[in-house]
Amino acid sequence: xxxxxxxxxxxxxxxxxxxxxxxxxxxxxxxxxxxxxxxxxxxxxxxxxxxxxxxxxxxxxxxxxxxxxxxxxxxxxxxxxxxxxxxxxxxxxxxxxxxxxxxxxxxxxxxx
Amino acid sequence: xxxxxxxxxxxxxxxxxxxxxxxxxxxxxxxxxxxxxxxxxxxxxxxxxxxxxxxxxxxxxxxxxxxxxxxxxxxxxxxxxxxxxxxxxxxxxxxxxxxxxxxxxxxxxxxxxxxxxxxxxxxxxxxxxxxxxxxxxxxxxxxxxxxxxxxxxxxxxxxxxxxxxxxxxxxxxxxxxxxxxxxxxxxxxxxxxxxxxxxxxxxxxxxxxxxxxxxxxxxxxxxxxxxxxxxxxxxxxxxxxxxxxxxxxxxxxxxxxxxxxxxxxxxxxxxxxxxxxxxxxxxxxxxxxxxxxxxxxxxxxxxxxxxxxxxxxxxxxxxxxxxxxxxxxxxxxxxxxxxxxxxxxxxxxxxxxxxxxxxxxxxxxxxxxxxxxxxxxxxxxxxxxxxxxxxxxxxxxxxxxxxxxxxxxxxxxxxxxxxxxxxxxxxxxxxxxxxxxxxxxxxxxxxxxxxxxxxxxxxxxxxxxxxxxxxxxxxxxxxxxxxxxxxxxxxxxxxx
Amino acid sequence: xxxxxxxxxxxxxxxxxxxxxxxxxxxxxxxxxxxxxxxxxxxxxxxxxxxxxxxxxxxxxxxxxxxxxxxxxxxxxxxxxxxxxxxxxxxxxxxxxxxxxxxxxxxxxxxxxxxxxxxxxxxxxxxxxxxxxxxxxxxxx
Numbered sequence: 001x002x003x004x005x006x007x008x009x010x011x012x013x014x015x016x017x018x019x020x021x022x023x024x025x026x027x028x029x030x031x032x033x034x035x036x037x038x039x040x041x042x043x044x045x046x047x048x049x050x051x052x053x054x055x056x057x058x059x060x061x062x063x064x065x066x067x068x069x070x071x072x073x074x075x076x077x078x079x080x081x082x083x084x085x086x087x088x089x090x091x092x093x094x095x096x097x098x099x100x101x102x103x104x105x106x107x108x109x110x111x112x
Numbered sequence: 113x114x115x116x117x118x119x120x121x122x123x124x125x126x127x128x129x130x131x132x133x134x135x136x137x138x139x140x141x142x143x144x145x146x147x148x149x150x151x152x153x154x155x156x157x158x159x160x161x162x163x164x165x166x167x168x169x170x171x172x173x174x175x176x177x178x179x180x181x182x183x184x185x186x187x188x189x190x191x192x193x194x195x196x197x198x199x200x201x202x203x204x205x206x207x208x209x210x211x212x213x214x215x216x217x218x219x220x221x222x223x224x225x226x227x228x229x230x231x232x233x234x235x236x237x238x239x240x241x242x243x244x245x246x247x248x249x250x251x252x253x254x255x256x257x258x259x260x261x262x263x264x265x266x267x268x269x270x271x272x273x274x275x276x277x278x279x280x281x282x283x284x285x286x287x288x289x290x291x292x293x294x295x296x297x298x299x300x301x302x303x304x305x306x307x308x309x310x311x312x313x314x315x316x317x318x319x320x321x322x323x324x325x326x327x328x329x330x331x332x333x334x335x336x337x338x339x340x341x342x343x344x345x346x347x348x349x350x351x352x353x354x355x356x357x358x359x360x361x362x363x364x365x366x367x368x369x370x371x372x373x374x375x376x377x378x379x380x381x382x383x384x385x386x387x388x389x390x391x392x393x394x395x396x397x398x399x400x401x402x403x404x405x406x407x408x409x410x411x412x413x414x415x416x417x418x419x420x421x422x423x424x425x426x427x428x429x430x431x432x433x434x435x436x437x438x439x440x441x442x443x444x445x446x447x448x449x450x451x452x453x454x455x456x457x458x459x460x461x462x463x464x465x466x467x468x469x470x471x472x473x474x475x476x477x478x479x480x481x482x483x484x485x486x487x488x489x490x491x492x493x494x495x496x497x498x499x500x501x502x503x504x505x506x507x508x509x510x511x512x513x514x515x516x517x518x519x520x521x522x523x524x525x526x527x528x529x530x531x532x533x534x535x536x537x538x539x540x541x542x543x544x545x546x547x548x549x550x551x552x553x554x555x556x557x558x559x560x561x562x563x564x565x566x567x568x569x570x571x572x573x574x575x576x577x578x579x580x581x582x583x584x585x586x587x588x589x590x591x592x593x594x595x596x597x598x599x600x601x602x603x604x605x606x607x608x
Numbered sequence: 609x610x611x612x613x614x615x616x617x618x619x620x621x622x623x624x625x626x627x628x629x630x631x632x633x634x635x636x637x638x639x640x641x642x643x644x645x646x647x648x649x650x651x652x653x654x655x656x657x658x659x660x661x662x663x664x665x666x667x668x669x670x671x672x673x674x675x676x677x678x679x680x681x682x683x684x685x686x687x688x689x690x691x692x693x694x695x696x697x698x699x700x701x702x703x704x705x706x707x708x709x710x711x712x713x714x715x716x717x718x719x720x721x722x723x724x725x726x727x728x729x730x731x732x733x734x735x736x737x738x739x740x741x742x743x744x745x746x747x748x749x
Contacts, residue, residue: 132679
């Protein structure tokens with residue numbers, strides 16, 4: 001299972017990298033958010049994929065899952081949510097002000 | 113347990129949140145933000161006194177003991193940086209009062225600065241790797257907002273690159289954390305140090321260490337500095353000075369923490385790479401600083417030279433070099449904010465950042481000119497000022513370890529820095545005064561005080577080195593001896 | 609522009625919002641011992657508000673819920689942090705929590721915990737942030 005997940009993570013990373021390297025701003029945002037999913041899956045996989053009950057007191061489970069990676073992912077998701085929202089608004093605003101969403105034309109020049 | 117450790121994070125966070133509620137009242141926001149910074153500064157002085165008397169201070173959040181809960185740790189290194197942060201942000205805020213403009217003030221400028229300081233202080237104090245990531249993000253998200261605040265074309269364009277670079281490096285940070293968790297099963301820094309010391313730092317662990325090196329290099333602008341010149345020249349002066357003083361330094365702090373506490377077993381690999389990267393950064397930064405004729409560009413390239421030089425100390429990894437690095441780090445935070453503020457004032461006065469169009473400012477603004485002269489001397493390390501001692505110690509350290517090339521590059525780049533900064537002085541302040549006071553685009557009214565304050569700070573740091581070096585030595589001791597840190601975190605309970 | 613006729617969406621939303629809100633409050637209180645809590649409860653609450661925004665005009669929602677959601681975020685964080693600071697007064701580490709059982713008139717023996725106040729702050733912060741993000745993206749056209 002871990003191997004399969006690793007392959008999936010690799011796939012998500014390559015798709016995300018491809019999208020980030022493209023020219024359109026919207027694709028870059030999408031690429032960043034796909035990589036973030038890859039990262040979250042990676043954290044989950046690295047914590048070890050275990051079967052078991054909730055790591056809460058009072059349950060009748062013999063084995064428990066590791067709660068830490070899940071807590072980490074929850075935090076990472078929240079942060080990525082905020083960052084992606086900000087990035088999206090920023091790109092949209094740039095598109096409005098500069099008038100282009102082509103990163104080639106966003107390079108800028110020395111004199112303006 | 114010591115709840116004071118948390119106050120430098122809580123104070124700016126609380127005041128920032130209260131300010132969001134009172135958005136309309138700018139005067140209240142100004143007074144309150146100054147109060148918050150002063151309170152944070154006072155707390156860090158208090159912390160320094162406590163650490164000096166009783167050793168490293170810790171706090172386990174919610175009473176959950178060390179490897180399970182989140183620890184906050186304040187050693188002398190963090191406390192010194194906390195105090196410097198307060199000084200720098202105090203001056204930048206004073207500068208912002210006069211220069212930032214009504215529109216930005218109304219769109220949450222002050223709360224964002226305070227959140228930035230929350231993130232910076234949090235990164236200095238945390239004893240948990242994932243918490244470090246969270247604090248980094250708090251700092252970065254506020255910096256994204258600050259860099260775009262105002263929304264001019266140039267700001268938007270540069271901030272997209274800045275935001276994207278930092279998003280990618282944050283992903284790499286998370287990846288590195290995931291690998292480290294898989295290999296050690298913990299994220300508490302002290303616990304990590306224990307586990308890695310037990311299991312030994314094998315090839316795989318060193319690879320993870322290098323992944324961390326890449327992540328923090330990106331944040332600290334160590335060799336991976338391609339994002340820095342553009343993004344630091346886009347925002348207004350007060351914000352750029354705050355960034356130059358604080359942001360890259362947090363990356364440097366993280367590098368110091370990770371490579372003295374956790375990954376210190378293979379210095380011939382990791383620390384040598386740091387040294388090479390530091391040397392390259394110094395050289396490239398100095399070449400950039402000499403090549404450009406634009407004030408903002410020259411200053412941003414000087415930021416990199418500073419980063420490279422501090423890293424030379426970490427690379428040599430001897431007590432002397434570490435003392436030099438810590439001392440130089442404090443100096444660098446103050447001096448970079450100072451030269452950014454002065455450079456920004458010059459641009460504010462003349463309306464251009466092109467050095468060839470500026471001349472003879474000293475005729476109309478003698479104080480500004482001489483303060484810049486002092487800052488320039490301090491930056492390049494002329495004896496009574498603060499840059500000198502750090503340079504001597506770092507160079508001595510590199511020679512002790514046998515990294516002669518590193519020390520030599522450090523000294524050569526110092527000369528290049530002196531040249532680049534004198535270029536600003538000779539062209540901008542010397543020469544024929546053809547800009548009379550009536551023709552200027554702005555005034556220096558109210559801007560001189562923060563600049564003067566930072567200049568006093570750099571002079572005090574240089575002249576009063578005798579007293580300060582005692583604290584710096586304590587910081588070096590806690591960095592060079594990971595046992596102290598580990599014992600402080602696991603105080604009272606058995607190391608698992 | 610012809611006004612679209614979305615009677616079904618409107619009537620379903622009116623019923624669904626109440627259900628979602630109730631469910632999110634239930635999730636919020638479940639969080640003390642079972643899966644749930646301030647974060648998820650807050651997200652549920654925000655999703656109900658988003659549904660309102662989708663079905664009706666932004667102006668209409670603005671008129672009926674005249675709250676600045678940034679202030680909601682700020683007060684949420686304030687509540688959470690101040691709850692954490694409360695433990696400092698009793699000389700316990702920051703964020704320490706406590707609970708006790710009380711006999712309340714209607715509920716009988718009830719467990720009251722300080723963690724709920726903290727969670728309430730988290731819920732407010734989440735609601736505020738989520739709605740602010742959606743509003744600021746939606747308002748601009």
